[in-house]
Amino acid sequence: MNSLRKAAGLRGIALGLSGVLVISIVPGIAAAQSPGAAPAGAPTAGGLPPGPPGGGLAMGQLPADAKAAAAARTIAPYFVPAGKGAKAPDADGFLQRWLLLEPINKPNRTNTVFTDTYVRNTLTTEYFPGQFTTLPHGGDRVKVGEQELAWHALDSTLFDAKLFNFAYGLNKQTYGVIFWAVTIVNAPREMRNVRLAVGSNSASMWWLNGEDVADLFNDRRMVMDDVVSRPLTLKQGKNVLRGAVINGPGLSDFCVRFIDANGSPVKDIRTSLE
Numbered sequence: 001m002n003s004l005r006k007a008a009g010l011r012g013i014a015l016g017l018s019g020v021l022v023i024s025i026v027p028g029i030a031a032a033q034s035p036g037a038a039p040a041g042a043p044t045a046g047g048l049p050p051g052p053p054g055g056g057l058a059m060g061q062l063p064a065d066a067k068a069a070a071a072a073r074t075i076a077p078y079f080v081p082a083g084k085g086a087k088a089p090d091a092d093g094f095l096q097r098w099l100l101l102e103p104i105n106k107p108n109r110t111n112t113v114f115t116d117t118y119v120r121n122t123l124t125t126e127y128f129p130g131q132f133t134t135l136p137h138g139g140d141r142v143k144v145g146e147q148e149l150a151w152h153a154l155d156s157t158l159f160d161a162k163l164f165n166f167a168y169g170l171n172k173q174t175y176g177v178i179f180w181a182v183t184i185v186n187a188p189r190e191m192r193n194v195r196l197a198v199g200s201n202s203a204s205m206w207w208l209n210g211e212d213v214a215d216l217f218n219d220r221r222m223v224m225d226d227v228v229s230r231p232l233t234l235k236q237g238k239n240v241l242r243g244a245v246i247n248g249p250g251l252s253d254f255c256v257r258f259i260d261a262n263g264s265p266v267k268d269i270r271t272s273l274e
Helices: 002-016 066-070 116-123 163-169
Strands: 079-081 097-101 141-144 147-156 177-187 191-201 203-208 211-216 232-234 237-247 253-259 270-272
Touching: 079 163, 116 203, 116 211, 116 237, 163 177, 163 253, 191 203, 191 211, 191 237, 237 253
Parallel strands: none
Antiparallel strands: 079 147, 097 147, 097 177, 141 147, 177 237, 177 270, 191 232, 191 253, 203 211, 203 237
């Protein structure tokens, strides 16, 4: 079952590894890609140039795949345009309809800096007007320094929102970034004692109706239900959920769902973008 793979596979990786992956590249031997690895021809960490002056490969680079580099980029199959009306969670309760902002440039060549103080200060900084109050729409644009960034109304085709693939597919920077995500959670009645369960790669913060409810600090892999909030109340009708994910080098993604007092997923809610 997909949910078992999510829990066992992701937790096994999180607990079994020290958080540092070393890859040794031997000329003439093709490198195998693990599921979810960067697409062939993906940009190098931090938007580094393709190689040192005079030719050759920078440390950690693979030879360019000319065919992949020439191919048009796309966010498929990880995302599709958001459908009409409200969307139910998936079979395990994960929310899949999101407004995603193109990545904000925030250079970090290592994720070891993601302490609680650093993450809180960085993700509570206002980068654009209405960041914590305005409900954006697909196609809206904001200015962050010299960047002009667009919001995209999307449905994730998987239980997690693959932010690396979102950025890569739009030909945006993939490392040293902050992503913002917004959705509206529609509750059919007042729901007490529910909890927000979040996993993210790397650090993140989450706000429900303007209140900080879940924080994930330090360098981390995405693990289902990695952090669970205190008991919350979803008011009847619309509840605005916002999240910000920060990452240096490496893949970025998140998964979010609500669980009840027994730890079971809350499924009789719907997400919408207006």
